[in-house]
Amino acid sequence: MSCNFTVEIAGHLIQMAIDNGFENEIAGVYGLFFSKGNPLAHLDIHLNEQANLPFQKVEFSYNGNELSISDGYSQGRFNLIDNTGELILSKGKFMFSLGTYLRNIITLMVVRENKGLVLHAAGIVRDNKAFVFIGPSGAGKSTVSRLSTGKIVLSDELVVLKKVNREYKAFPTPNWDDRQSSVCQNKPYKLAGIYKLVKDKTVFVDKLPQSIALADIFTLPYMPVEFIPKEQLAGTFEDLIKNVPYYALHFLPDASFWSCI
Amino acid sequence: MKKTMIPIKSANTASRMVDDQAVVLILDKQESMVLNDTGAFIWESCDGKRNVEEIASSLAIIFEVSAQVALSDCLEFIDKMAVKEALILNKP
Numbered sequence: 533m534s535c536n537f538t539v540e541i542a543g544h545l546i547q548m549a550i551d552n553g554f555e556n557e558i559a560g561v562y563g564l565f566f567s568k569g570n571p572l573a574h575l576d577i578h579l580n581e582q583a584n585l586p587f588q589k590v591e592f593s594y595n596g597n598e599l600s601i602s603d604g605y606s607q608g609r610f611n612l613i614d615n616t617g618e619l620i621l622s623k624g625k626f627m628f629s630l631g632t633y634l635r636n637i638i639t640l641m642v643v644r645e646n647k648g649l650v651l652h653a654a655g656i657v658r659d660n661k662a663f664v665f666i667g668p669s670g671a672g673k674s675t676v677s678r679l680s681t682g683k684i685v686l687s688d689e690l691v692v693l694k695k696v697n698r699e700y701k702a703f704p705t706p707n708w709d710d711r712q713s714s715v716c717q718n719k720p721y722k723l724a725g726i727y728k729l730v731k732d733k734t735v736f737v738d739k740l741p742q743s744i745a746l747a748d749i750f751t752l753p754y755m756p757v758e759f760i761p762k763e764q765l766a767g768t769f770e771d772l773i774k775n776v777p778y779y780a781l782h783f784l785p786d787a788s789f790w791s792c793i
Numbered sequence: 794m795k796k797t798m799i800p801i802k803s804a805n806t807a808s809r810m811v812d813d814q815a816v817v818l819i820l821d822k823q824e825s826m827v828l829n830d831t832g833a834f835i836w837e838s839c840d841g842k843r844n845v846e847e848i849a850s851s852l853a854i855i856f857e858v859s860a861q862v863a864l865s866d867c868l869e870f871i872d873k874m875a876v877k878e879a880l881i882l883n884k885p
Contacts, residue, residue, distance in 0.1 A: 741812050742811045743811045750823070766807035
């Protein structure tokens with residue numbers, strides 16, 4: 533027996549058929565993203581009763597038209613031609629592996645669509661506009677998210693940016709891995725700026741040139757290098773930094789940075 | 794490195810001119826760098842058709858520097874980019 537539902541993440545509609553028994557957990561993470569739209573992708577998700585397998589680094593392999601993903605707890609594949617996939621999950625890490633699989637499928641779809649990017653970044657909405665904060669681990673993405681009381685935190689880890697009607701918008705993503713998120717509506721917001729986080733003893737914003745912006749924000753989706761259309765991806769990054777201002781945000785561990793933005 | 798070696802951009806790189814500056818992206822290493830004018834010229838010259846000495850000769854003319862300085866700059870830049878695997882050095 534299985535339950536079927538469709539989610540819409542960053543404009544991508546994915547139907548999933550999952551073995552019964554995880555409806556509550558699914559609704560907890562993906563409920564906001566449930567959709568009645570017409571899905572383009574279809575995933576069959578099955579349970580492997582074997583639990584407590586050791587975690588391994590997420591690995592990809594690309595075989596012509598099929599992408600394979602495994603992390604020790606699960607094994608999944610996704611066919612790039614007919615947009616169908618199958619995932620076999622270990623019972624003990626069901627939600628974790630499902631999140632890994634979906635994150636990477638969404639990244640694949642966004643990159644292939646050639647309209648957007650998936651950034652390792654925090655996305656926060658103020659006055660109906662999205663602000664994206666980037667930096668390596670420890671730069672302060674979770675901190676600025678936590679300090680943004682009264683604002684919508686799209687995610688403190690992963691933000692999808694897509695060009696919609698000639699302007700870039702930031703999309704919320706599901707609360708994978710129990711990260712910070714205060715999204716209450718599954719809708720995108722116009723991207724107002726990208727901020728590179730710099731911990732400092734004072735608070736100020738410094739506008740940076742486009743060359744620095746491109747060099748700083750360039751990141752790759754986590755998937756086989758041979759699959760990545762590099763010129764397309766570089767072109768999308770170039771288009772992004774030419775249309776969205778980029779700043780260095782020097783900040784203290786308090787909410788004062790919002791007065792500079 | 795011999796000045797007869799022929800440098801060519803690695804397939805794992807992409808580059809863009811932004812604000813009159815060259816930005817090189819090394820995809821598999823997730824590294825990026827902004828090149829100065831000299832670096833940008835040398836980078837664009839690494840088309841797999843010219844050797845280091847020929848690139849240096851062009852550099853000397855365009856930037857009005859001595860042949861020795863141009864060759865030194867070329868060797869240093871190309872060596873650095875080859876270490877990063879952004880450039881591949883082919884034998885003549």
